Amino acid sequence: MTSTVRRLLLLLPTLFGVSIVVFLLLRLIPGDPAQVIMGLRATPEGLAAITRDLGLDLPLHEQYVRWLGALFSGDFGRDYRSNVPVTQLLATRLPVTLELTLLSLLLALIVAVPLGVRAAVHPNGIADKAASVLGLIGISIPDFWLGILLVLVFSLTLGMFPSSGFVPFSDGIFANLRAFALPALTLATGLSAVLVRVTRSAVTEVLSRDFVRFLKAKGLPPRAIINRHVLRNASVPIITVIGMQFGYLLGGAVIVEQVFDLPGVGSLIVTATMERNYPVVQAGMLVVALLFILVNLGTDLLYAWLNPRLRGGAR
């Protein structure tokens, strides 16, 4: 397990790099936070005062070091507008985004993996055709358009799900899931399309391997061969894609949160960027990057578990 420790230690330099990129990119965007805060009432003296208050008059490297130093003591800064600590904002926003992405992932897995397996086991069968259709449509349809379409059909016409808004978990799991149904479905469609293709090709490849024939010669029932052996061997490419697509999910969440008016990190970052709300954007991006890195670390650890040949170190 030393490799796990090594991976965890590598997390720090990666996050350090992310912090520099986020910090600099934000300052490259034209626009002055002080101007946004003061709006039409802005006076040169007022702007100068606010700029000084926010520490934006300091040289860039000094601003960066201050921010980083505060981060290490757990201070993510305060929202320029509301003066609420950013940590507090993230604490309410992050669970929404996490639930959205995890539900989407779950939905995509439930649909795509069984469909992809069936498509591979029965090429040219109904499942195979359904898989090609899902693969094509899911990749071609843009998130925002699908979201609007789903609202039109399932919410405005059929009245099955709310069209937008968020219901916290504390108001009951059913109401909460109902509110997430359409956004999660929207986000899951693109991922399912990728997953179904990867699953199909991975399972097809494993099915052609010698050991599958040996398993048949051992008299194992087909179901055991598929569920126990083939899926296990096919899971490495599937999990690789999930790890990579998690970034896509986080990006998609930004759009889907806008369409469905969900108070997640995505919509928080979008609004904060419009307002040049530096501390919020920086902290939000850092958290999203951390999530992405952790998910990929998780997939790497899963690899080793799934594929004994990748296990490092001596036994």
Next chain:
Amino acid sequence: MSLLEVNHLRTEFETGGNWQEAVSDISFDLAGGEALGLVGESGCGKSTVAFSLMRLLPGNARLAGGRIGFDGKDLADIGEDEMRRMRGGRIGMMFQNPMTALDPAFRIGSQIGETLQTHLDVDRKEARRMALELLRSVAIPAAEERLDAYPHELSGGMRQRAALAIAIACRPRLLIADEPTTALDVTIQAQILRLIRTLLIEERGAGVLLITHDLGVVAHTCDRVAIMYAGEIVETGTVASVFANPLHPYTQALLEAAPNARTPRGSLATIPGRVPALGMRPSGCRFRGRCAFERPDCADPSGPPRVRLDKHREVACVLHAA
């Protein structure tokens, strides 16, 4: 009574929309306590025979006819569930390449135990105990450690031993071994073949169908041999009689082409031409065009006569017709 009795077996492959015979009208039998070698060049259909018997043909192939008598049943005719219980239960099978025959993601012990649990009423613990026993019986050193090893941690020879342990786990009456030693070093080859003979034939009186292109392996391991050419058996007999006195021109050519310690350097005989592809096989005797003794009546579309010389000896060639 024979353990395995194959009659008029025919297997077809689909190529470009047509079904073509890869195995034509093959008949042979195998008694318990006996090893039969099925020998031929690549592409002669010997592996297809093995997979036909196991009913594990690829999707583009089918059993087109014949009877596979085993255990009082016709394997060509029984239901898939019953056939599945035969595989790994009453009939064990070994493959050519030990590097790819085992699932890389599972420990050796679990792959053996899985076979046991599929066919026998044993729990996990008992299956593990039996797996250890099996690994010891195939002479794997440090068997207890190997139980928890993954296939990639074993050498080719060790893996083939493990595959043998799986094949014999449920004490099958018949072992079908498809080129089990082709991918191995000569010394390991001999050990594996020795194990197959000891464990199956001598200790249990089971039958072994050994499929190989290597006449040395046959001479070393088998009691009887059947020579296949282009989807047909051209000659059968005891190993001693066929090797001492090959009758079919193909068998003669095959024996001459096999190197041995007495072959002078650089003088290895070859058979002119090549094995005809599916659908390109000549009518009449299929060895026509490559045979040194060809006569006009070899082209007779009814094929060469099958001449039976004694209880075990049969040859399909006009030269030996009475």
